[in-house]
Amino acid sequence: MKALIYTDVEVLTYMDRPMPEPQDGEALVRIMSSGICGSDMHAYLGHDARRPAPLTLGHEAAGVIVGGPEDGRRVTINPLVACQTCDFCRTLRENLCPNRQIISMMPREGAFADYVAMPVRNLVTVPDHVTLSQAALAEPIACGWHAVRLGRAVLGGDLSGMRCAVIGGGAIGVGAALSLYAQGARDITVIEPNAVRRERLADVAGFDTCAPGGDGMPADGSVDMVIDGVGYAATRETCSALARAGGVIAHIGLGEATGGLDVRRMTLQEITFIGTYTYTAADFEATAAAIFDGNLGALDWVEERPLSEGHRAFKDIRAGLVAAPKIILTPDHTTAGP
Template sequence: MKALVYTGVEELSYLDRPRPEPGPGEVLVRIAASGICGSDMHAYLGHDARRPAPLTLGHEAAGVVVGGPQDGRRVTINPLVACQNCVFCGTGRENLCEDRQIISMPPREGAFADYVVMPERNLITVPDPVPLAHAALAEPIACGWHGVRLGRAVLGGDLSGAHAVVIGGGAIGVGAALSLAAQGARDIMLVEPNETRRARLADVAGFEVCAPGEPAMPGDGSADIVIDGVGYAGTRATASAIARPGGVIVHIGLGEAEGGLDIRRMTLQEITFIGTYTYTAEDFAATAAAIFDGRLGRLDWVEERPLSAGHGAFQDIRAGRVAAPKIILTPEHGASDS
């Protein structure tokens, strides 16, 4: 089979790789769509020691089961493989499992490939009318869905009267904004500095878009819930300034590790900070269901490119030349499938 393999800092190679063989409880999935995540970009730039070269990246994927009794089943993939035995797994918090694995991180190869193997329990059936490129968005949107659910609980469970602000117009931020709308928020502002991307998002239903510093930018102390989908010191500083007293900051982005939070203001004004990592299996399933029944909109803000052109896609993202919040890579599936 073919795979897009991370071979060194800012190096991706389209190579022949052995087709994986499913083990007990696993199935083989022929990949139809796999999204480029910010964590893939971190690895590509050499900023993620957890993803050493050589490694097949990619964990936002959907495809079709090959072989066995489920042959032909269209699925979206929950890439987080939990142990199912620890206290976190037993209480439905699989994202905190200490023995969790995720495809695109050793020992599991990722989904920028013709095929991947997954435990059957990690698959959700995709209805026939739903494009698999849209189903692959379940993973990045689930991060926002999970964060919104946690923040909503802090605010008493009702977002209908809340002023919500999302920082970052990539797939994590857009998914969080759509999740806010699907979970009851009506007043949503998305902040994105890239003009090209803002223009692409202007017609996405459910929220407004502005640039930092514009008159429409939310003022200090004005937001009930702020979701930072970027995770840099500057975005954390913005989040801790615009959150209202008693408000909540949901921090999803992993841009850089330190700096930005106004701890004194957060302490004096009882602003809750929630760090979130991935999602629970229940949140992933809820996100997939929201995609399937249309609650997350048209999902037409993706750009599809062939897997063989994946390195160019990474270069374009690195250079800021991509308007779409998400690039989806699609394998060609030819004679190399074996």
């Protein structure tokens, strides 16, 4: 089969790789759509020790089961493989499983490939009216869905009268904004510095957009829930300023490890900080259901490119040339085969 392999810093090579061999309880999935995540970009830039070269990246994927009793079943993939036996798994907090694995991190190769092997329990059936590119968005949007659920619980559960802001107009930020809307919020602003991307997002229903510090930027101390989908010191500084007394900061982004938080203000104003990592299996399934029911909008803000041109896609994202919040790679199956 063909795969897009991270072979060195800022080098991705489209090449032949061995077919994955499903183990007991696993299915072979023919990948039809696989999104480029910020974590893939971190690996590509050599910033993620958890993803050493050579490695097949990609974990936001959907496809079709090949072989076995469920041959032809259309599925979206929950890439987080938990042990199912630890205390976190038994209490349905699989995202905190100390033994968790995620495809695109060793020992599990990722989904920038023609095929991947996955536990059947990690596969959610996709109805025929949903495209597999839409279904591949379940993974990045589930990160925001999980963050919103946690923040909503702190705020009392009802977001209908709350002011919300999301920092970052990539797929994580857009997914968080759409999750806010689906879970009841109506006053939502996405803060995005890239003018090309802001223009692309201007017609996405459910939220407004603005540049940092520009027209439409919420006032300091006015936001009930602010979600950081970027995770740099500068964005955390903005979160600390925007959150109201008693408000919530939900932090998803992994841009850099330290700096930015105004801990004194957060302490004096009793601002809750929630670090969020991935999602539970229930969050993933709820996100997929919201996609299938149309509760997250048309999801037409992606750009599709062939897997064989994946290296160019990474370069374009790196250069800030991509307006779409998400690029979906679509393998060329004319050369693929078991």
